[in-house]
Amino acid sequence: MPAGRESLLQAAEAALSARPWPSVRMVEVAAAAGVSRQTLYNEFGGKEGLGRALVRRAAQGYLEGVDRALESGARPGRADAEGRLAELAEWTVRAARAQPLVRALLTGGWDLALPVPPPPGNRQALAPGDLARAVRDRAVAALSPEPAWRCELAVRLALSYVIAPGEDAAGGAERERGPAELLRLAGAAPFSAPNRTAGVR
Structure with a gap:
């Protein structure tokens, strides 16, 4: 798994452990992973794609x-x-x-x-x-x-x-x-x- 994708998933997991998924914001996940929000969208297509990746993970x-x-x-x-x-x-x-x-x-x-x-x-x-x-x-x-x-x-x-x-x-x-x-x-x-x-x- 590319390092950027892994960092994003780790940041999303950390955010999910702190608050409910509807309250997790993509911009915060991207910032926590040290990438741009556009990079996050390029990797997962949106919040739904990120959520599904978390489920698979x-x-x-x-x-x-x-x-x-x-x-x-x-x-x-x-x-x-x-x-x-x-x-x-x-x-x-x-x-x-x-x-x-x-x-x-x-x-x-x-x-x-x-x-x-x-x-x-x-x-x-x-x-x-x-x-x-x-x-x-x-x-x-x-x-x-x-x-x-x-x-x-x-x-x-x-x-x-x-x-x-x-x-x-x-x-x-x-x-x-x-x-x-x-x-x-x-x-x-x-x-x-x-x-x-x-x-x-």
Whole structure:
């Protein structure tokens, strides 16, 4: 990524962390990046283009963190795979808490304080299901021959914590039994496992 584009995105991220997106002014972003407003418009076409670039950047940064979580402490063996899936779940929760754009990407919960994402049908649009599948597929590829359902379980458990955090988001009960521990406890069977009464419904 060219240095000028990177500086502009960093300046826009800083502005977004300080105030709602509708209050972010292009002239301020350009000044913070040390470029002219015309350079900013040449690079992104306008505020909408800058906002979409921020959304893509947030998705890319999150997925890079997914890759790091899956690679951390890589050793052969099932216990290692469980640890790496737990790391993936914890990264997802941390990233969503720290970055409103990541949370919106994962849940589909966009509010007026954030840039507007590309509309559905746009080739650049990224629905929450698309992102969750991308994470699952990366986990499957990194942890082969780990079953795909376990990778799916890690992603869905992490998303459940993003959507409905535990009682004490700062620690307490959630720290004692967070997504990583619940993943270990729930890892004995897939959510989609057949049950005895399914055939009579």
